[in-house]
Amino acid sequence: MASTPTRGLRHARTDSPLGPLVVVVDDDGALAGLYYADGHTPAPRPAALGSCADPDDPQVADVTTAVLARLEGASDVLEVPLSWAAVPGATDLQRAVWAQVAAIPRGETRTYGEVAAAIGRPTAVRAVGQAVGRNPHSLVVPCHRVVGSGGKITGYAGGVDVKRRLLELEGVALAAGTPVSDAPGAPAPGAPPSAP
Secondary structure (H helix, E strand, O other): OOOOOOOOOEEEEEOOOOOOEEEEEOOOOOEEEEEEOOOOOOOOOHHHHOEEOOOOOHHHHHHHHHHHHHHOOOOOOOOOOEOOOOOOOOOHHHHHHHHHHHOOOOOOOEEHHHHHHHOOOOOOHHHHHHHHHOOOEOOOOOHHHEEOHHHOEOOOOOOHHHHHHHHHHOOOOOOOOOOEOOOOOOOOOOOOOOOO
C-alpha cells in the first residue's frame, strides 16, 4: 500500500559540501526533515517528504540557507525551528533520545550507552540506537556525534565515511585506526523511519 504524503510537508533537493540533501519543511516554515538525497539508509518514507516544493518557495529557501550555514560551521545553532511532523508516531523514548543527541556540543561525541544513561534508561542501549537511527533531522540533531563503545564509528544514514568526515570537520580527534562498522544490523544514526 502506497504512503500518502503528510499534509503540510514539502521538500526540495539542495547541494551541500556533503553532497545533495533533501530539505523538508512544514507549513510554518520549520525544518521537518533533512536527509541525504543519494542513498540515505534507510530511505525516508514518501509520506515523510510531503510534496515537491515550488522552486521559489521562500520558506524552503530560508530553511535551506539556515541548514547550509550550520553545516558550513557558521553556527552550531539552527536559526529556524524544528518540526516533528514527519514522525507523527514518535515515542517518548525517541523524543528523549533526540533531545539528548541535540545537546551534544560540536567537537564532542557520546556513546549509545552514555545517551541511554543520560535519559535514565541505562540498560536500553539497543532501543537508544534504534531511536538515534530514526532521527529525521540528520546533521541538525547531530546523530553523527553518537559513536559505539570505545569510540567505534558505527553505521550512519550517509555512510560511515561521511560520519567520519563530519566528526573530523568538527574537530573530533579520532585515533588512528579507529574501528569502523558498516555491518548490517548496526544502528544507523541519523536515519529516518523506514517504510513499514
